[in-house]
Amino acid sequence: MDAGKIAPGGGVSRPDVGARPVEASTPQDSVALGSTDSEAVRRAALAKLLKHGTPPTAAHVFWQSDINDMRKNSRGGGFLPARPVVTPDGHCYVGTNRGELIAFDPEGKPEWRKTLGEVSPYNDPTLGWDGALVLTNEHDTRLLCLEPDGSVRYDTNLPEMARSRPEVDPQGRVFVIGDSGLHATHPDGTHAWSVPNPAQYCGFFLRPDGSAMVYGVDADAGSKCKLQCVSPEGKVLWGYTHEGRPGGMPATGPDGETIISDTSRVKIFDAGGHQLRSLDLGSDLDEPLVDPDGHIFVASQDGQIRSLDMNLQENWRVDQPGAASCPLALGPDGTLYATSVMGRVHAFDGKDGSRRWTCDVSEQLPAQAFTRVLPAPDGTVFVRGEKKVHVLDRDGLRRGNMGGEDYLTASREPLLNGRLAVTDLDRVYLIGPADWLENLPDPPKVTHPTGDVKRVGDWVIINGVRVPVRKQKA
Numbered sequence: 001m002d003a004g005k006i007a008p009g010g011g012v013s014r015p016d017v018g019a020r021p022v023e024a025s026t027p028q029d030s031v032a033l034g035s036t037d038s039e040a041v042r043r044a045a046l047a048k049l050l051k052h053g054t055p056p057t058a059a060h061v062f063w064q065s066d067i068n069d070m071r072k073n074s075r076g077g078g079f080l081p082a083r084p085v086v087t088p089d090g091h092c093y094v095g096t097n098r099g100e101l102i103a104f105d106p107e108g109k110p111e112w113r114k115t116l117g118e119v120s121p122y123n124d125p126t127l128g129w130d131g132a133l134v135l136t137n138e139h140d141t142r143l144l145c146l147e148p149d150g151s152v153r154y155d156t157n158l159p160e161m162a163r164s165r166p167e168v169d170p171q172g173r174v175f176v177i178g179d180s181g182l183h184a185t186h187p188d189g190t191h192a193w194s195v196p197n198p199a200q201y202c203g204f205f206l207r208p209d210g211s212a213m214v215y216g217v218d219a220d221a222g223s224k225c226k227l228q229c230v231s232p233e234g235k236v237l238w239g240y241t242h243e244g245r246p247g248g249m250p251a252t253g254p255d256g257e258t259i260i261s262d263t264s265r266v267k268i269f270d271a272g273g274h275q276l277r278s279l280d281l282g283s284d285l286d287e288p289l290v291d292p293d294g295h296i297f298v299a300s301q302d303g304q305i306r307s308l309d310m311n312l313q314e315n316w317r318v319d320q321p322g323a324a325s326c327p328l329a330l331g332p333d334g335t336l337y338a339t340s341v342m343g344r345v346h347a348f349d350g351k352d353g354s355r356r357w358t359c360d361v362s363e364q365l366p367a368q369a370f371t372r373v374l375p376a377p378d379g380t381v382f383v384r385g386e387k388k389v390h391v392l393d394r395d396g397l398r399r400g401n402m403g404g405e406d407y408l409t410a411s412r413e414p415l416l417n418g419r420l421a422v423t424d425l426d427r428v429y430l431i432g433p434a435d436w437l438e439n440l441p442d443p444p445k446v447t448h449p450t451g452d453v454k455r456v457g458d459w460v461i462i463n464g465v466r467v468p469v470r471k472q473k474a
Contacts, residue, residue, distance in 0.1 A: 132148070
């Protein structure tokens with residue numbers, strides 16, 4: 001399909017999906033925000049709403065709305081919930097397993113619905129810097145870009161089927177990984193260039209200078225891992241291959257350095273791909289993290305968490321058994337988070353390694369594929385387990401959870417005001433901490449970020465607030 005051509009039947013229509021904002025009138029089925037209803041009524045209502053029997057620990061739902069997604073495909077396989085995408089001003093988009101994209105306003109009311117085609121092709125749209133929505137699928141070569149109101153900006157084709165969600169740079173160029181290579185488009189959706197993949201299974205992310213870092217693993221070559229840096233013009237700038245256990249995606253330093261975990265070694269490369277330093281820590285390492293100030297954080301299989309400077313000198317070290325079983329996470333305020341298999345979340349001061357708090361969320365957190373700590377700029381901490389999302393405050397106190405029999409999927413980052421979008425196969429929710437000691441206020445209004453926006457290493461800094469850049473893994 002040519003760029004800019006709208007597919008037949010691809011118009012925007014108002015959905016008949018019923019929004020269920022929490023301020024619905026029946027107290028037995030919902031909770032009225034800011035109401036004067038008794039504590040018992042509010043707790044019972046939210047317990048019924050979330051279908052579990054511990055009202056005081058139920059996360060507060062600011063709004064919820066139906067999506068009624070598919071649970072099984074034609075071959076009887078099960079679907080996971082679609083990942084919601086939330087804009088900085090609170091609009092929410094959900095690409096369903098049945099091939100629709102539904103838009104919700106900041107109060108959870110459906111704005112529009114667009115039918116996109118095949119079952120399960122358009123989950124997890126990518127939000128562009130200008131608010132556009134970019135979507136690919138695993139059924140054909142289609143690349144679709146929508147305006148925030150659902151109208152089509154362009155509808156075109158990639159050289160091959162996408163194997164990842166797209167990434168969009170500030171200029172509007174789109175980057176997608178396929179089976180054979182990394183593909184880039186111009187801002188109007190026309191093809192710009194393609195570069196062969198360095199390995200069989202690849203992930204990638206965009207760096208501050210506009211280059212793309214591709215990281216891959218060959219399944220038929222033992223544990224050989226390959227790294228490839230591609231310029232914005234599609235030229236391979238440098239590459240690196242290492243043997244041994246894959247240590248996750250590389251990190252980017254404040255001056256464009258590349259930091260990798262190579263089995264038990266931390267290695268640093270300059271912007272041109274020349275190795276600067278290497279340090280053997282004696283045990284297999286997990287994926288490194290780097291903050292905007294150049295502090296490197298890495299967990300090892302022997303239960304050590306370390307902070308290193310850019311010269312690979314140790315700042316501090318703590319013993320935390322099981323820390324490498326789940327990824328580390330860095331909060332906007334510099335707090336470092338680690339989880340353990342037995343369901344504990346640990347918070348450390350990123351400057352000196354002192355332990356701030358430990359919280360037992362009463363759920364095992366066994367798998368890297370599911371467990372993720374999502375710190376919000378206001379201090380709220382969301383912990384996504386396999387079938388629950390737990391809400392903690394800045395002091396590590398439990399302020400709620402939600403979940404049950406079905407899997408949950410959360411947005412990649414919390415909003416700046418400490419809210420998180422979560423989906424199951426029935427609904428999309430906007431959740432936050434529950435406070436049962438006073439009436440719950442309406443969520444504060446959030447405006448689109450303006451002013452100073454810059455990229456430093458693996459972080460986007462918006463008016464001084466640090467937001468991490470998420471990476472697509474191989």
